Amino acid sequence: MKRLAVVICTWNRADTLADTLASLAAVRMPAGCTVDVLVVDNNSHDDTQARLREREAAWPLGRLHALFEPRQGKQFALNTGIARARELGCEVLAFTDDDIVFPRDWLEQVDAVFGADGPALAGGRTELLWPESGRPDWYDDSMQAIVGGVDLGPERLAPPPPDYAPAGANLVARTSLFDRVGGFSEACFRHMDFEFGQRCLRRGEAVAYDPRLCVTAPIEPAMLTRRYFRRWSLKAGISPWQELPAGERHLGWVPLWLYRQLLQDMLAWLAAPLLCEPAATRFVRELRIWRAWGLVASRWISRLRPTAYPAWVAQRSQKKGNVY
Numbered sequence: 001m002k003r004l005a006v007v008i009c010t011w012n013r014a015d016t017l018a019d020t021l022a023s024l025a026a027v028r029m030p031a032g033c034t035v036d037v038l039v040v041d042n043n044s045h046d047d048t049q050a051r052l053r054e055r056e057a058a059w060p061l062g063r064l065h066a067l068f069e070p071r072q073g074k075q076f077a078l079n080t081g082i083a084r085a086r087e088l089g090c091e092v093l094a095f096t097d098d099d100i101v102f103p104r105d106w107l108e109q110v111d112a113v114f115g116a117d118g119p120a121l122a123g124g125r126t127e128l129l130w131p132e133s134g135r136p137d138w139y140d141d142s143m144q145a146i147v148g149g150v151d152l153g154p155e156r157l158a159p160p161p162p163d164y165a166p167a168g169a170n171l172v173a174r175t176s177l178f179d180r181v182g183g184f185s186e187a188c189f190r191h192m193d194f195e196f197g198q199r200c201l202r203r204g205e206a207v208a209y210d211p212r213l214c215v216t217a218p219i220e221p222a223m224l225t226r227r228y229f230r231r232w233s234l235k236a237g238i239s240p241w242q243e244l245p246a247g248e249r250h251l252g253w254v255p256l257w258l259y260r261q262l263l264q265d266m267l268a269w270l271a272a273p274l275l276c277e278p279a280a281t282r283f284v285r286e287l288r289i290w291r292a293w294g295l296v297a298s299r300w301i302s303r304l305r306p307t308a309y310p311a312w313v314a315q316r317s318q319k320k321g322n323v324y
Contacts, residue, residue, distance in 0.1 A: 002033045004062075004107060005090035007081035009074050010098040011042040014051050017098040025060050027102050030111035035062030036088050042077040043070050073314070074168075075192040079183040086175060095171040095193075097148075101129065101216040109212045110172055119158060119206040120177040121197065123166020124213025126150040131221045138226065140280040143287065146232045147224075148217035158208035165197020166207075170215045177205060189310075189317035190235050226283070233287040235316050237294025240302035240309065253299040262292045 006024065010017045017039070029035060037059070041048050052066035069080040078095065085093050092114045094107070113122055128149045144151070150167050152160070166172070171193055181203055184192045200207050222228070241253040249256045265285050272282040302309040 002030075002092070002111065003088065003090045004030070004033050004035050004110065005081075005085040005088065005093045006035065006037045006107075007040065007078065007085065007093055007095045008038070008098055009040045009042055009069075009077035009081065010044065010048060011072075011074075011077075012044045012046050012048070013098050014044070014046045014048045017048065018051065020096075020098050020100050021055065021064075023101045026104060027061060027106050028104050028108055029061060030108045033107070033111055035107065036085065036090060037062060037064045038067055038081045038084055039064065040067045040069050040077040040081045042074065043068075043072050073186070073189055073317075075184045075186050075188055078168075078192070079186065082175075082178055082183050086178075091175055093173050093175060095168055095173075096215065097169040097217075099148075099218065099220075100126075100169055101218060103214060103216075106213075106215065109214070113208075113210050113212060114172065114174065119208040119210075121166060121171070121173045121200050121205060122208045122210050122213060123150065123164075123172070123197070124170045124209065124215070125152075125211045126167060126169050127214065127216045129216050129218040131219060131224070133221060133224070136224055138279040138283040139224075140284050142284055143229065146229050146287075147219045152209050152211075154211055156208060156210045156212075158206070158210075159201075160207055160209045162201065163198075164201075164207070164209060165194040166209075168193040169217060170213055171197075172213060181205065189313050190238055229283070229287060230290045231316075233290040234294040234297075237291035237296075238298040238313055238316065239295050241299045242302070244299070253303050254296050258292055258295065262289060262296075265289050265292070 008017070008020065024037065039052055041052070049066060049068065052064070056064045056066060065084065067080055067084055069077040082093065092110065094110050126149055128144065128147060148169055150170065177200065181200055185195050188195050197207065244250060244253055244255070251259065265288050269282060269285050269289065272285070298313070301312055
């Protein structure tokens with residue numbers, strides 16, 4: 001009998017997690033499978049642990065395990081979940097977030113995708129559920145990753161595009177993959193799922209995008225502010241000087257092409273009101289500026305103040321009040 005694990009990392013979001021677990025509890029158990037749901041509390045200070053313990057005895061989908069990881073950072077919590085799944089003998093691990101809604105056939109699709117001829121690692125679609133206020137006029141579809149959306153289209157892609165990596169809200173892997181490539185990088189306080197997916201591709205592992213794996217991410221109204229989008233974009237640009245590709249022309253550990261792009265974007269952003277550009281078009285350019293600045297600042301700080309760099313990254317990678 002195949003043993004599946006669902007891994008959810010959470011931090012101070014007991015109410016949101018309760019909604020996610022209520023949705024997961026209604027998911028059907030795949031035929032011929034057992035399921036272990038591993039919820040890793042990443043050092044929460046709310047009542048997450050108490051509420052998990054209340055749920056354990058009457059949990060309907062396999063078995064619910066309440067784990068605790070005291071080191072602050074999602075990468076640590078993910079690896080704690082992997083270690084426990086190994087101990088339980090789970091063959092396939094489905095990673096998701098604590099703010100997700102699942103279709104009832106989600107695990108059946110996981111089982112189907114990870115048959116005998118399936119990939120080692122796969123991601124799928126994450127559809128967006130907008131609040132009643134709808135989409136802001138400054139929002140553009142190219143920003144969907146900021147609010148957790150993923151959609152590469154209706155067709156399976158195996159191999160996927162070279163810059164693809166499954167997103168953490170809907171990432172499924174065989175346990176044996178971690179034996180070959182290792183776990184999530186504990187040096188990454190942001191986008192550890194992207195680093196992991198790219199590492200798997202570089203090592204020649206079978207990676208796929210499969211739209212049959214589909215979940216929904218409700219968007220919290222607090223996220224729909226320009227400030228949140230700016231801070232997310234800055235965080236997305238963070239990259240230490242050691243990540244500068246060998247042989248790339250640079251100035252101050254920043255690629256020369258990025259300085260050119262930054263200058264062009266800043267001039268175009270300033271001219272946008274005169275050209276009557278739509279708000280969304282101008283904001284797309286502004287977010288690219290913030291992302292570029294994240295790279296510039298992180299390259300300089302990591303090189304000139306290496307001892308201060310880890311704390312600088314951690315401060316900009318942790319959410320406060322569920323927003324950046």
